[in-house]
Amino acid sequence: MPEVELSEAAEELLANLWVMREEGNAACLPLSELETEDRDAAVPELLTAGLAQQESDMLSLTSTGEREASVVVRRERLAERLLVDVLDLRESVATEAACKFEHLLRTGIDDEICTLLGHPKVCPHGSPIPPGECCHAGAREAGKAVSALSDLVPGQGGVIAYLHSGRRQMMQRMLAMGAIPGARIVLVQKFPSYVFRMGERQIAVDRETAQDIYVRLTGGQPVRPPSWFPRPFRGWGRRFRRGRRGQ
Amino acid sequence: MSARARRFVSRLLMGFRRCGCESCPFAPATRTRKLMLFGSPNVGKSAIFNQLTGSYVAVSNYPGTTVEVARGQARVGDTLLEVVDCPGAYSLTPFSEDERVARDMLLDDPPGLLLHVVDAKNLSRALPLTFQLIEAGAPLALDLNIIDEAARAGLSFDPERLSTDLGIPVVATAAANGVGIERLRALVGGDAPAASSFVVEYPEPIESAIARVEELLGAGYGLRPRAVALLLLQRDEGMWERVRQADAQALTDIERIVAETEARYHHPLSYPLAVARQQAADAIAKRAMRSTGRQVRASFAETLGRLAMHPIAGLLILAAVLYFGLYLFVGRLGAGVLVDFLERQVFDRYVTPVATNLVESVLPWPTWSLLFVGEYGLITLGLRYAIAIVLPLVGAFFLMFAVMEDSGYLPRLALLVDRVFKRLGLSGRAVIPIVLGLGCDTMATLVTRVLDTRRQRVIATFLLALAVPCSAQLGVIIGLLSRHPLGMAIWGGVVLGVFLMSGFLAARLLPGEEARFYLEIPPMRWPSLRNVVLKTFARVRWYAAEVIPLFLLASVVIWIGELTHLFRLAVAALRPAVNLIGLPDQAAEAFLFGFFRRDYGAARIFDQVQSSEAVSGVPLVVAMVTITLFVPCIAQFMVMLKERGWRTAVAVAAIILPFAFGVGFLLNLTLTSLGVRI
Structure with missing residues (x-):
C-alpha cells in the first residue's frame, strides 16, 4: 500500500x-x-x-x-x-x-x-x-458477476463472457465445439471431470480447460444443489420401457 | 410391393440392370451423382448412410490414414447415388485427423450434393458449419436428424422457414427409426439445388480483408474464393500449403493482409468469426425453432448416462461392463463356447484329419507336408489358430466394443478416467485405443492417432505393447485361470499395477506438454443393431485381411526355424530366463512363440497344462503375468515401426523384454517366499 x-x-x-x-x-x-x-x-x-x-x-x-x-x-x-x-x-x-x-x-x-x-x-x-x-x-470462491467455469457449483450457469487460453489450438477447438461468447452454459458436474451443458449438448473437459472459460453469471444461485446420486432410483422400470421407444 | 421390399430387390438386381422399361424401378440409371454426408460426430450420419444404402457398404481407410470412410450406393428413381459418409467434423478448419480427412474429401473430390446432417435439438450450434459449407459453394441440403429426440425435449421446427432463410433445401428425419427417409430420398435423388445466396456478414476489417484476399486468389481450390480467404484468415495450415503451391506469387501479399487484420484484434481471427457466425445462427434458429415447453422426464437411458459420469456409480457401471461384456461375453462365450465348438468340433474332428490325409497323399515327403499339417503347419496351426481361436474372440470383442461406442458409453468412460490417465501422461481420450487394445493391440496401436500429441501417442503405444493383453491372450488366460480365483486376482492386480506404474514413470521421463482433455458427451442411446453389426463386420474383415496373412507367415517362419534348428538355439537361449522365473524348460518354447502371436505363447502353456501338469499353481500365474507383459506380437511390432519409427519401436521392445522377466522374477520370489498356494 x-x-x-x-x-x-x-x-x-x-x-x-x-x-x-x-x-x-x-x-x-x-x-x-x-x-x-x-x-x-x-x-x-x-x-x-x-x-x-x-x-x-x-x-x-x-x-x-x-x-x-x-x-x-x-x-x-x-x-x-x-x-x-x-x-x-x-x-x-x-x-x-x-x-x-x-x-x-x-x-x-x-x-x-x-x-x-x-x-x-x-x-x-x-x-x-x-x-x-x-x-x-x-x-x-466463485465470482459474483463473472467466474471461471471451474469455480462454479454444479447447476450454476450463465452466458460465456470470453475465453482465454495460452494455447491457440485449444481456444480454436473450444470455439469450433460451440463454446462461443454469448452461448448459454450450465455446469453439470466437477468431478471426476468437468461436464457442462450448452443447449442440449454436453461437453466434458479437464480442469485446465474449465479454467479458460469465463462465464457471466445469471440467476446467481445454483439451480440444483450438487447431489451424489442424480436421480432417485424409483420408477426405473417405467422409464426403461418408455425411454426405449421414445414415447 | 412395399417401398422397402422394392429397394431390397432393386439392390439385389443392381448388378445386372437389364430391364429396359421406363417406369420400372430396375431400369438402368441414367445419371450418377456423388452424395457426401457431412456433419459433426454423433448426429446419426451413419444411420442415414445405412438407410440410404442398405447393406452395400465398403468401409475403407482414407489413403494414408486410419480414418474409416464408408462408401455405398443408393438408387433413387433413375439416379444412382454414390454415397460417402465423411468422418465427423465440427468445422471446416481441421483440428483432428478425422476433420482433416473430411475437409480434404470435400476439397479434392467435390460432391454432386452435400448433405449436412445435424442433430435437430442442437440446431443453433450446428448452423455455423452449415454457413461454412454454404461459403464453400457446394450444392448443399440440410438434414434435421434425430427429430424424435428433439420432440421429446419439447422442440418443434419449421423446415420451410429454415429453408427460406438459408436458401437451401431442408428435410427433417429420424433416421434410426426410418422417419422421413422417403422425403430425404426424394430430395437427394431430385435435381441438385441451386447455390445459396445466403451470406454471413463479418465485422468490417474482416470483410475488407476477405475482399482483398479474394482478388489475389486464382481458381482451382474446389471452394469459393470467399471460403478460401476465410480459411487463410484463420491460419488454416492445410489451406496455406495449398496457396503456397497454387498462388505462390500472391503469398506475401496475402500474408501481409492477414497479419494486418490480425493486428486489429486481440484474439486469433477465428474468435470474431465464430462469434459472428454464432450470432447469425442464433437468429436463424430462433425463427425456425419453437420450444413447446413440454419436457418429458428423463428416460432410463438418460439416467444411465448421468450415472455413468458419476464417480462412484460410474465405477460400478464400469465393473458391470467389464464383468458382463469382457468376462462373460468375450471370455466365457467367445473364448469358451465358440472356440470350443470351432476347435474341437470343426477343426479337430473334420478339418485337421481331412487336411492331413489329403496333404500326406499329395506330398509324401514329410518335410514338406509338415509345412501344411505338422505340429506348426499352415493349416493345423496357422489357420486353426486364426479361424478357430482368434476370430471368434476378436469378433466377440469387436461386437462389444461397437455397442460401447454406439451407446455413448465410451466418452463417459473417458471423462471418468481422465484424472487417472493424466497421471500417465495421457488424456481421457486415450481410453479409446486402450480399451480397443483389449481386443487387438495391433489395431489399437493404429488408433492411437486419435490422440493429440506425439508424447501421448508414444506413451499409449508403450502401454499397449507392455500391459494391455489382447482378447486372444485374454481368452486363453481366462480359460487357464478361471478355476483359480486367487491366481486370477494376482494376475489382474499385477498387470494393472504395472500398467499404472509404467505409465506414471513414462509420463515423468518423456518431455512434452501436458495432455488436454475435451470431448463431446453424446446422449446415451440404444445402439442400432444394424449399425453395430455393420461396424463389427467391417472391423473383423480388416482384422482377417491384415492379421491372417501374418498368422500364416508365422507358421512358415516356425517351419523354417524348426527345419534349420534355429529355433532350438533361440529356445535354449531363453531357457535360463525362463528358469529364473521358476518355470520348467518347456515354457521357453511358449515364450518364443509369444512373439509370433501374443496368444501363441499363452496357448502353448494352455496345451502344456492340458497334456500334463507341468505348469500349475504359482508358476502358472507367474507365466501368465510374464507372457502378458512380454514383447508385442509381430503384427503389433510392424505397426509400431510404421507409426512411431524404428527408434521408438526398438526402444519399447528393448525396455519390455527385461522388464517382463524382472516382474516375473519378483512375483515368483514374493509368492514362493510368502508360501502362497494357488
Whole structure:
C-alpha cells in the first residue's frame, strides 16, 4: 500500500514505466521524452515517494516502485475487464473509460473486483493482469458477476463472457465445439471431470480447460444443489420401457 | 410391393440392370451423382448412410490414414447415388485427423450434393458449419436428424422457414427409426439445388480483408474464393500449403493482409468469426425453432448416462461392463463356447484329419507336408489358430466394443478416467485405443492417432505393447485361470499395477506438454443393431485381411526355424530366463512363440497344462503375468515401426523384454517366499 496518495499523472507514469518493461522495451525512460507537466510534477512525486530513481536523465523503477506499479496496472486492467464484462461496453470505449475509472479503485477494492470478475488472467486486449493475493487464496470462491467455469457449483450457469487460453489450438477447438461468447452454459458436474451443458449438448473437459472459460453469471444461485446420486432410483422400470421407444 | 421390399430387390438386381422399361424401378440409371454426408460426430450420419444404402457398404481407410470412410450406393428413381459418409467434423478448419480427412474429401473430390446432417435439438450450434459449407459453394441440403429426440425435449421446427432463410433445401428425419427417409430420398435423388445466396456478414476489417484476399486468389481450390480467404484468415495450415503451391506469387501479399487484420484484434481471427457466425445462427434458429415447453422426464437411458459420469456409480457401471461384456461375453462365450465348438468340433474332428490325409497323399515327403499339417503347419496351426481361436474372440470383442461406442458409453468412460490417465501422461481420450487394445493391440496401436500429441501417442503405444493383453491372450488366460480365483486376482492386480506404474514413470521421463482433455458427451442411446453389426463386420474383415496373412507367415517362419534348428538355439537361449522365473524348460518354447502371436505363447502353456501338469499353481500365474507383459506380437511390432519409427519401436521392445522377466522374477520370489498356494 502506498505511503502517499499519488496523483493521477504520477500513477499514469508509473504504469507506463511498468508496461514498457512488460513489452520488452528499455527498462528506463529518458526524461526528455516526457511532457513538460509530467517532468515538473509527476517525476518529483515518484522520486520523493521512492518509487522511481533517476540516473543522469534516465528514469527507472525502484523495487518498491516495481511492486506499486504492478498494483496500478492490475487495477487498470481489472477496470477494463469490469467495464467490458459486466457493463458490456465496447473494448475501444472501455480503455478510455478504464483509465479514469482505475484511479477511483483503491487497494483492497481491487481484490473485491478481481473476485467479482472470477480472477481474470488477462485484460480484454489480451495483456496479462498481475495476480493479486485473492487469486492465490487456497479456496477460491466463485465470482459474483463473472467466474471461471471451474469455480462454479454444479447447476450454476450463465452466458460465456470470453475465453482465454495460452494455447491457440485449444481456444480454436473450444470455439469450433460451440463454446462461443454469448452461448448459454450450465455446469453439470466437477468431478471426476468437468461436464457442462450448452443447449442440449454436453461437453466434458479437464480442469485446465474449465479454467479458460469465463462465464457471466445469471440467476446467481445454483439451480440444483450438487447431489451424489442424480436421480432417485424409483420408477426405473417405467422409464426403461418408455425411454426405449421414445414415447 | 412395399417401398422397402422394392429397394431390397432393386439392390439385389443392381448388378445386372437389364430391364429396359421406363417406369420400372430396375431400369438402368441414367445419371450418377456423388452424395457426401457431412456433419459433426454423433448426429446419426451413419444411420442415414445405412438407410440410404442398405447393406452395400465398403468401409475403407482414407489413403494414408486410419480414418474409416464408408462408401455405398443408393438408387433413387433413375439416379444412382454414390454415397460417402465423411468422418465427423465440427468445422471446416481441421483440428483432428478425422476433420482433416473430411475437409480434404470435400476439397479434392467435390460432391454432386452435400448433405449436412445435424442433430435437430442442437440446431443453433450446428448452423455455423452449415454457413461454412454454404461459403464453400457446394450444392448443399440440410438434414434435421434425430427429430424424435428433439420432440421429446419439447422442440418443434419449421423446415420451410429454415429453408427460406438459408436458401437451401431442408428435410427433417429420424433416421434410426426410418422417419422421413422417403422425403430425404426424394430430395437427394431430385435435381441438385441451386447455390445459396445466403451470406454471413463479418465485422468490417474482416470483410475488407476477405475482399482483398479474394482478388489475389486464382481458381482451382474446389471452394469459393470467399471460403478460401476465410480459411487463410484463420491460419488454416492445410489451406496455406495449398496457396503456397497454387498462388505462390500472391503469398506475401496475402500474408501481409492477414497479419494486418490480425493486428486489429486481440484474439486469433477465428474468435470474431465464430462469434459472428454464432450470432447469425442464433437468429436463424430462433425463427425456425419453437420450444413447446413440454419436457418429458428423463428416460432410463438418460439416467444411465448421468450415472455413468458419476464417480462412484460410474465405477460400478464400469465393473458391470467389464464383468458382463469382457468376462462373460468375450471370455466365457467367445473364448469358451465358440472356440470350443470351432476347435474341437470343426477343426479337430473334420478339418485337421481331412487336411492331413489329403496333404500326406499329395506330398509324401514329410518335410514338406509338415509345412501344411505338422505340429506348426499352415493349416493345423496357422489357420486353426486364426479361424478357430482368434476370430471368434476378436469378433466377440469387436461386437462389444461397437455397442460401447454406439451407446455413448465410451466418452463417459473417458471423462471418468481422465484424472487417472493424466497421471500417465495421457488424456481421457486415450481410453479409446486402450480399451480397443483389449481386443487387438495391433489395431489399437493404429488408433492411437486419435490422440493429440506425439508424447501421448508414444506413451499409449508403450502401454499397449507392455500391459494391455489382447482378447486372444485374454481368452486363453481366462480359460487357464478361471478355476483359480486367487491366481486370477494376482494376475489382474499385477498387470494393472504395472500398467499404472509404467505409465506414471513414462509420463515423468518423456518431455512434452501436458495432455488436454475435451470431448463431446453424446446422449446415451440404444445402439442400432444394424449399425453395430455393420461396424463389427467391417472391423473383423480388416482384422482377417491384415492379421491372417501374418498368422500364416508365422507358421512358415516356425517351419523354417524348426527345419534349420534355429529355433532350438533361440529356445535354449531363453531357457535360463525362463528358469529364473521358476518355470520348467518347456515354457521357453511358449515364450518364443509369444512373439509370433501374443496368444501363441499363452496357448502353448494352455496345451502344456492340458497334456500334463507341468505348469500349475504359482508358476502358472507367474507365466501368465510374464507372457502378458512380454514383447508385442509381430503384427503389433510392424505397426509400431510404421507409426512411431524404428527408434521408438526398438526402444519399447528393448525396455519390455527385461522388464517382463524382472516382474516375473519378483512375483515368483514374493509368492514362493510368502508360501502362497494357488
